[in-house]
Amino acid sequence: xxxxxxxxxxxxxxxxxxxxxxxxxxxxxxxxxxxxxxxxxxxxxxxxxxxxxxxxxxxxxxxxxxxxxxxxxxxxxxxxxxxxxxxxxxxxxxxxxxxxxxxxxxxxx
Amino acid sequence: xxxxxxxxxxxxxxxxxxxxxxxxxxxxxxxxxxxxxxxxxxxxxxxxxxxxxxxxxxxxxxxxxxxxxxxxxxxxxxxxxxxxxxxxxxxxxxxxxxxxxxxxxxxxxxxxxxxxxxxxxxxx
Numbered sequence: 001x002x003x004x005x006x007x008x009x010x011x012x013x014x015x016x017x018x019x020x021x022x023x024x025x026x027x028x029x030x031x032x033x034x035x036x037x038x039x040x041x042x043x044x045x046x047x048x049x050x051x052x053x054x055x056x057x058x059x060x061x062x063x064x065x066x067x068x069x070x071x072x073x074x075x076x077x078x079x080x081x082x083x084x085x086x087x088x089x090x091x092x093x094x095x096x097x098x099x100x101x102x103x104x105x106x107x108x109x
Numbered sequence: 110x111x112x113x114x115x116x117x118x119x120x121x122x123x124x125x126x127x128x129x130x131x132x133x134x135x136x137x138x139x140x141x142x143x144x145x146x147x148x149x150x151x152x153x154x155x156x157x158x159x160x161x162x163x164x165x166x167x168x169x170x171x172x173x174x175x176x177x178x179x180x181x182x183x184x185x186x187x188x189x190x191x192x193x194x195x196x197x198x199x200x201x202x203x204x205x206x207x208x209x210x211x212x213x214x215x216x217x218x219x220x221x222x223x224x225x226x227x228x229x230x231x232x233x
Contacts, residue, residue: 003155036219038156045205045223046156052217089156095216096169098146098158 004029004090004101011107017078020104022090023071028099029092030071037066037075040087040103049088050075082108111136113206113224121200121231127193131206131224138187139164142211145189146220147180149202157202161209162189196231203228 005023012018022035029035033053038046048057050066053073063078077084085108090101117129131145138145146161160170162180170178174193182189193200208222 032215032217034215034217038220045226046220047223048219048221051219051221052212052214055212057219057221091156091158091220093216093218097171098161098218100156100158103155 003099004092006088006090006101006104008102009105009107011109012077012080013109014080014082016080017076018080018106020075020077020088020090020106022073022075022101024073024092025071028071028094029068029073032092032094033068034093035066035068035073036091036093037064037073038089038091039084040089042086046089077106080108084108111208111222113208113222115204115206115224115227117227117229119228119230121196121229122233123197123231124195127191127196127200127229127231129191129204129206129227129229130188131190133187133189133208138182138189139184142213144209144211144218145180145182146207146209147191148205148207148220149200150205150226151199151202159191159193159204198231201229201231 035053037050040046053068054066088104112134114132121127144161147159177194179192203226205226206224207220210221
């Protein structure tokens with residue numbers, strides 16, 4: 001199974017909203033809502049931010065939201081804050097495997 | 110709360126076997142709708158899923174690593190382990206263990222708890 005496609009980088013100013021895309025195929029992202037998003041700060045372990053395309057685990061800020069259209073899932077961060085600067089990874093899970101996107105570096109200007 | 114901690118050698122010789130252990134504290138490795146997984150990340154690169162193990166002992170592996178990977182679980186020690194054989198410099202990475210939570214819908218799961226990661230260098 002091929003890796004999911006994410007933009008290498010996105011940027012935004014404090015207070016703005018940004019969206020990170022995650023593109024797969026009709027066999028994975030497009031077929032099921034098994035997409036999660038992870039935030040990773042430098043030198044730290046990833047943190048689960050969104051699961052099942054759009055569900056936010058307890059404790060995750062409601063500035064983070066997820067959606068999907070066709071074969072592309074998206075993570076939107078509203079009201080950007082300096083602490084949001086990090087790498088973001090999407091992932092798709094199936095009954096037999098897991099695949100990650102290549103990661104997107106978010107820069108808060 | 111549940112915590113995971115990786116342990117093992119930080120340096121492995123080429124062609125040897127990399128062995129890591131993940132100790133689960135604050136909860137039983139055999140409880141609930143949880144699986145246990147290994148993920149790695151080369152310096153400056155993205156995440157790569159290695160494989161997972163169910164409490165029953167059933168495993169799934171990344172097809173690209175399947176021939177070299179073994180993941181096992183030791184219920185008595187509340188640990189699960191990774192063995193990666195015939196390592197090369199390309200296996201140099203930070204290795205994470207993670208808890209996989211089944212979200213109650215088909216194959217939907219997520220890595221909800223991670224260890225801090227351990228750096229493994231393959232070098233002679």
